[in-house]
Every structure is written in C-alpha cells, then in structure tokens.
Amino acid sequence: MQAKHASVNAELQLDEQAYGQDPIANRETDLYRGEYIMSFVEKWDELIDWDARADSEGQFFIDILRARGKETVLDVATGTGFHSVRLTRAGFNVTSADGSAAMLAKAFENGQKRSMILKTVQADWRWLNRDIQGKYDAIICLGNSFTHLHDEKDRRRALAEFYAALKHDGILILDQRNYDSMLDHGYSNKHKYYYAGEKVKAEPTYIDEGLARFNYSFPDGSEYTLNMCPIRKNYMRRLLSEAGFERVRTYGDFQESYAESEPDFFIHIAEKS
Numbered sequence: 001m002q003a004k005h006a007s008v009n010a011e012l013q014l015d016e017q018a019y020g021q022d023p024i025a026n027r028e029t030d031l032y033r034g035e036y037i038m039s040f041v042e043k044w045d046e047l048i049d050w051d052a053r054a055d056s057e058g059q060f061f062i063d064i065l066r067a068r069g070k071e072t073v074l075d076v077a078t079g080t081g082f083h084s085v086r087l088t089r090a091g092f093n094v095t096s097a098d099g100s101a102a103m104l105a106k107a108f109e110n111g112q113k114r115s116m117i118l119k120t121v122q123a124d125w126r127w128l129n130r131d132i133q134g135k136y137d138a139i140i141c142l143g144n145s146f147t148h149l150h151d152e153k154d155r156r157r158a159l160a161e162f163y164a165a166l167k168h169d170g171i172l173i174l175d176q177r178n179y180d181s182m183l184d185h186g187y188s189n190k191h192k193y194y195y196a197g198e199k200v201k202a203e204p205t206y207i208d209e210g211l212a213r214f215n216y217s218f219p220d221g222s223e224y225t226l227n228m229c230p231i232r233k234n235y236m237r238r239l240l241s242e243a244g245f246e247r248v249r250t251y252g253d254f255q256e257s258y259a260e261s262e263p264d265f266f267i268h269i270a271e272k273s
C-alpha cells in the first residue's frame with residue numbers, strides 16, 4: 001500500500017510523458033499513468049469538447065441504461081468526468097473510478113463546477129474489486145479506454161474484475177475505436193473522431209498489429225501522445241463472451257446497423273444474464 005501511494009504522488013509531479021528511448025517499443029499496460037500527466041489532463045477537456053460530444057452521442061447511453069432499469073453505475077474510466085457528470089445529472093447513482101489520480105482530481109473539479117460532488121475512487125481495473133465496494137447495475141468503460149491494456153492477460157483480468165463487480169443481471173458498456181478499419185485500410189482523414197474538439201488535431205502517427213500511437217496537437221503548439229493497443233472488434237467480442245457475458249451486442253457510432261469500415265467507434269453492450 002505504501003508503495004502504491006508513493007507512485008501516485010510521483011505521478012502528480014511528472015511534467016513530461018514517460019516513453020523512454022524508443023516510444024513505439026513501449027507497449028506496457030502500466031504506461032497510462034505516465035501518459036496522463038497533469039498538463040495533458042488539463043488539456044483533455046479542450047480535446048473532448050463536452051458540448052460537441054454531448055450533441056454527437058445524444059441520449060444513447062442514458063437510453064440503454066434506462067431501458068434496462070439500471071440505477072447504479074460504475075464509471076471505471078472516468079477520465080475528466082464527462083460521462084459521470086452526464087449520468088449523475090440524468091439521475092443515475094454514479095461512482096467514478098480511474099487508475100489515474102490526475103484524471104480523478106480533474107473530474108472532481110469538473111463535477112464541483114457543475115454543483116456535483118462526484119464519488120471518486122482510484123482503482124486500477126486489474127485490481128478493481130480490492131478498491132470498490134458493492135455490486136453495480138452497470139459498468140461503463142468509454143472513450144477507447146480499454147485499449148490502454150497492452151497484454152491479453154490484463155484484458156482478461158480487467159474483464160473478470162468488471163464481471164465480478166456487476167450484479168447478476170448487470171451490463172457492461174465498453175467502446176473502442178474501429179481499429180479493424182485502421183489496420184486494414186489505413187487511417188482516413190474523412191473521419192472525425194466523435195469526441196475531438198474543433199481546435200485539436202488528433203491523429204494516429206504509427207500503427208501495426210500491436211500498437212496504435214496517437215498524436216494530439218493543441219493550438220498553443222503543445223503535443224501529447226497515447227500508445228494504444230489496436231484490438232479488433234471480433235476479438236473484443238470474443239473476450240467478452242469468454243469472460244462470461246451471455247450476450248454481446250455491438251453498435252457502430254451508436255447505430256445498430258452499419259458497414260464494417262464506416263464507424264469510428266464500436267460500442268459493445270455486454271449482458272451478464
């Protein structure tokens with residue numbers, strides 16, 4: 001425990017993203033803590049323009065949760081709090097978790113600005129049930145977050161933790177970029193990622209079967225990167241089934257029917273029973 005808190009303090013003081021000598025060789029699940037440094041977190045809300053994002057996703061998640069009578073929601077990838085705030089405002093009982101202390105601090109501040117006290121918990125998905133209490137009606141893992149996991153054993157472990165944190169009829173809502181399209185057809189500029197703000201350029205700068213490296217450039221000239229694992233849609237669906245979820249339905253950019261290469265994002269709705 002002592003060591004964990006020491007590393008959290010160190011994380012808050014980093015002022016440069018930590019990739020080492022060869023950034024494209026860095027494919028570690030633990031990398032995310034060194035990627036979301038304070039200055040990037042501060043910029044994140046410019047990147048994910050909240051109003052534009054709310055417009056583009058509409059009521060999608062709220063409708064899915066309400067239609068199934070869900071009330072308690074665990075946001076496992078809170079980030080700066082966009083979905084935690086939206087769902088709290090819509091009347092859900094939300095707990096906001098994230099492995100990054102810097103992200104959670106920003107989320108809490110964003111909640112306060114909107115007269116909400118978010119219930120925040122710092123928790124890495126791989127040890128989720130050690131840090132959260134109780135079982136939830138729904139878990140959301142949004143914004144392409146799951147693809148921070150670079151090892152298959154970490155993906156399986158995280159899904160097992162999500163499964164265990166859900167009630168017997170709980171649902172997991174997890175999204176991912178359409179990496180199939182990027183791997184098979186290359187990156188296409190006609191796509192505008194749904195949560196990128198107007199003034200921020202977000203683009204992949206490198207892709208192979210094991211790494212998609214994204215670059216984010218801001219109007220003040222600052223640049224940040226994220227090293228993600230480009231997992232394919234059907235592989236993700238298989239992992240969800242193998243974790244024990246009975247049904248998995250996959251939407252493309254919030255639509256039930258779509259041409260495979262068209263959507264920017266896939267959204268998986270996995271039902272426990």
Ligand code: SAM
Nearest residue numbers: 032077079098099100103124125142143145148
């Ligand atoms: N959901 C937010 C959104 O859509 O704006 C944030 C998305 S951000 C791309 C990914 C988030 O996942 C970060 O806040 C990061 O700290 C968190 N994260 C990545 N790997 C994690 C892990 N293993 N355990 C817990 N949180 C993790």
